[in-house]
Amino acid sequence: MTLVVLVFSLALHALTFFVLVRFYSHVQNVKEESRQLHGMREDLEEILRQYTEEIKQENQELKDSLHSYADQNAGSAAAHEAPAPVEKDPQPHAFQKRAEEAVEHAGTKEAEDSFSPPPPPDEDQMETSNQAKVLSLSARGYTRDEIAKELQIGKGEVDLFLKFYLELQ
Structure with a gap:
C-alpha cells in the first residue's frame, strides 16, 4: 500500500x-x-x-x-507673370x-472678375408637399373641409398636418 x-x-x-x-x-x-x-x-x-x-x-x-x-501678385497686378519657382524635392x-x-x-x-458661371442646367420642377399646401391654404383662411376638397386628401390628414404644425410652434 x-x-x-x-x-x-x-x-x-x-x-x-x-x-x-x-x-x-x-x-x-x-x-x-x-x-x-x-x-x-x-x-x-x-x-x-x-x-x-x-x-x-x-x-x-x-x-x-x-x-x-x-x-x-500684389506688387504687379497689371503684369501677368508666372509665380516664382518653388523648390521641388526629387519626388x-x-x-x-x-x-x-x-x-x-x-x-x-481680372480673370476672376471676368468669370461668369455657366448657365444652370434644366432644373427639375419642384412640387410643394401636401403639408406645405395645407399650411398655405390654412394661412389664407380656408377651412378644413375646403382644404381637403382643394387638395383631394382626407379631412383627417388636414387635421393631422395642422395639429403637428401647431404643436411645433
Whole structure:
C-alpha cells in the first residue's frame, strides 16, 4: 500500500514539475513578445514623429510659397507673370504637386472678375408637399373641409398636418 502511495506521489510530483516548466516557458515567451511589441511601438512612434515633422516642413514650404506668390501678385497686378519657382524635392508628394499646380494656375484678379458661371442646367420642377399646401391654404383662411376638397386628401390628414404644425410652434 505504501508503494502505491509512493508511486502516486512521485507521479503527482512529476506532473507538477512538468506543469511548472510549461508555465515558466509560457511566461518567458510572453515576456519576450512584450519586449518585441515595446520595441515595435517605439519604432512606430519614431516613424510617426518623423512623418509629422516632414508634413509640418512641407506645410511651411507651401505656406511660404503661397505668401510669396500673393506678395508677387500684389506688387504687379497689371503684369501677368508666372509665380516664382518653388523648390521641388526629387519626388514631391501628391498633395504638394496639387498645391503647386493650384498656385501656378491661379488667375489674376481680372480673370476672376471676368468669370461668369455657366448657365444652370434644366432644373427639375419642384412640387410643394401636401403639408406645405395645407399650411398655405390654412394661412389664407380656408377651412378644413375646403382644404381637403382643394387638395383631394382626407379631412383627417388636414387635421393631422395642422395639429403637428401647431404643436411645433
